[in-house]
Amino acid sequence: MTIPHQIFFACVEQSCYIKLCGELRYTHATGMDDLLARLVSKEIACDRLVIDLNQASFIDSTHIGMLASLARFCQQQQLPKPTLFSTQAEVNTLLYGLCLDQAFDIIEQPTMQQFSMDPVAEKNYSEQQQGLMILRAHQALVALNDKNKSAFQPVVDLLKQQLGE
Template identity: 65%
Template sequence: MTQQQQLLFACIENCCYFKLSGELRYTNASGMDDLVERLFTSKLNCQQLVVDLNDVSFMDSTYIGLLASLARFCQQQQLPRPTLFSTNSDVNELLYSLCLEQAFDIVQQATSAAVELSAVSAQHYSEQQHGQMILRAHQALIALNDKNKAAFQPVVDLLKQQLK
C-alpha cells in the first residue's frame, strides 16, 4: 500500500514551515511547485525556511529539485540556509547522494513543531505546466553541483526538446 502524499504549510513570524509526508513524486508535486513559485514572486514573506521530511517514505528527483529551488531562493534573498529535518535513512542517503547538505542544514532528528499547518492542495496543471515544473526542478538540481549536472543534464536536455 502506498502512503498518501501530503503537503502541509505555514508561515509564522516570517518563518515558513513545510511538512511533507508519504511518497513524493512528480505526479503529485504541483502544490509544492506552486508554493515555491509564490516564494519567488514574493507573495510569501519568508525570512527563514524549515522543511520537515520525517514522514517521507520516498522522494523522486523532481521533488528533490523543488527542495533545491527552496535553497536557491534562500541564497538569492541572502537568507540563512534552510533547515531540513529527516530521520528516514533512505531519504537521507538520497539527500546526501545529491549533495543537498551543501545547500541545507540537515538535522537527523524528529520534530515536535506545535505549529498550525494547513494542507496544500495539488494544482491543476496542464501537461505543458507539468513539464515546465519538472524542467525547473531538475535545473535547480543541476545548479547545486557538477555531480548532479553530470547525472541530470541529459534529463534537462530531453525535457527542453519535448517542451518546445
C-alpha cells in the first residue's frame, strides 16, 4: 500500500517538527518549499528542527536538497544540528550516500511524538517558480559537499540554462 504524499508541521515551544510521508517527488514539493521560505524569513520562530521521514517511501533529489537547505538554515542561525528520524532502509541509504549525516543527527528509530501536526498545503507555482524551486534545492545539494557537487552540478547548470539564469 502506497502512503499518499503528505507533509505535516507543528511548532511546539519554538521546536519545529516536519513529517514527510509517502513518495516525495518534486511534483509535490511546493508546500515544503513554502514552509522552508517561512522558516528562513523568520515568519516561523524556530530554535530547533526535527524531521520525521519514517513514513517516507521514496525521496527525490529536490526534497533531499530542501533537507540540505533546512540544515544550512540551522547552521546559519547557529541553531543545533537538525535531528532526522528515519527507519526506511532505502531512504537511509540515500541520506548517507549524499552525506546528509554530516548535516543532520540521523536517528534510525521511530519518533515518539505526542502532539498533533497540521497538514501543509501545496502551493500553486507557475512553471518558472517550480523551476526555481528545483534549482534552489539542487544548489543546496551541491553546496553540501564535493561529492554532491560533482553529481549535481550538471543538473544545476542545465536548470540555470533552461531558466535563463
